[in-house]
Amino acid sequence: MNKNNLGEKSKSYYSEAEIYDVFSQREDAPAKIFKAVLSVIQGKIVLDLGCGTGKYTELFTEHAKKIFALDASTQEIDIARKRIHSENIDFIVADARKIPLKDRSVDVVFSAWVLGTIADDLHKATVVKEMERVLKPEGEIYLIENDIGGQFERIRGRANDPLKRTATYNKWLQKEMGFCIFKRFITYFGFTSGREAKQVIKSIWGESAANQVKSNNIEHKIIIFTK
Numbered sequence: 001m002n003k004n005n006l007g008e009k010s011k012s013y014y015s016e017a018e019i020y021d022v023f024s025q026r027e028d029a030p031a032k033i034f035k036a037v038l039s040v041i042q043g044k045i046v047l048d049l050g051c052g053t054g055k056y057t058e059l060f061t062e063h064a065k066k067i068f069a070l071d072a073s074t075q076e077i078d079i080a081r082k083r084i085h086s087e088n089i090d091f092i093v094a095d096a097r098k099i100p101l102k103d104r105s106v107d108v109v110f111s112a113w114v115l116g117t118i119a120d121d122l123h124k125a126t127v128v129k130e131m132e133r134v135l136k137p138e139g140e141i142y143l144i145e146n147d148i149g150g151q152f153e154r155i156r157g158r159a160n161d162p163l164k165r166t167a168t169y170n171k172w173l174q175k176e177m178g179f180c181i182f183k184r185f186i187t188y189f190g191f192t193s194g195r196e197a198k199q200v201i202k203s204i205w206g207e208s209a210a211n212q213v214k215s216n217n218i219e220h221k222i223i224i225f226t227k
Contacts, residue, residue: 020076021079023189029188030187036185041060046060049114050072050113051077064088104137108142144224147221148170150220170223182225182226183224185222
């Protein structure tokens, strides 16, 4: 499995799921993402696609009618199950390219940093088609993605990326997949200490990335796409 990234086969999602859990819990400390989508998930049947260790599943529990929390990593789902106890959640271990739900069965698909971890564009497109398949006719998809620029992009090696991967991916979502920008804003990771921030970043992206961490707060630019 790959290391030093958050690609689809990263150790951080599997054998090091506990480290990813800390990373996920510290992301968006002001809860801007949750606040931005709260009204659209209220009283709805929601698919949290790529739920990870359940950060947003847990936040949505008191507001959504029903949540299907799906992830490919058994380790991450296990962490989510231990943390979250609610009768309105079904945890599912499955590949997002073949979602085990009926056609037109959910009101909202919420997916945070999932498509961008998939290397192959065809696989990405297959996941989008699956999202659309399980969505009710008046339903909506919300994707949480990274925006260009900012401290987090610099730390993970995207600031001077000659391939312009973040910008290219975001344009692909709009031009090829038909998504539009719902909101964009600046938030931050709020680690408990500079030491914790360095340890987590080092585990995922390596020592050179960790050396760029100067405090417990890391600026993070976000785009929410919808369709």
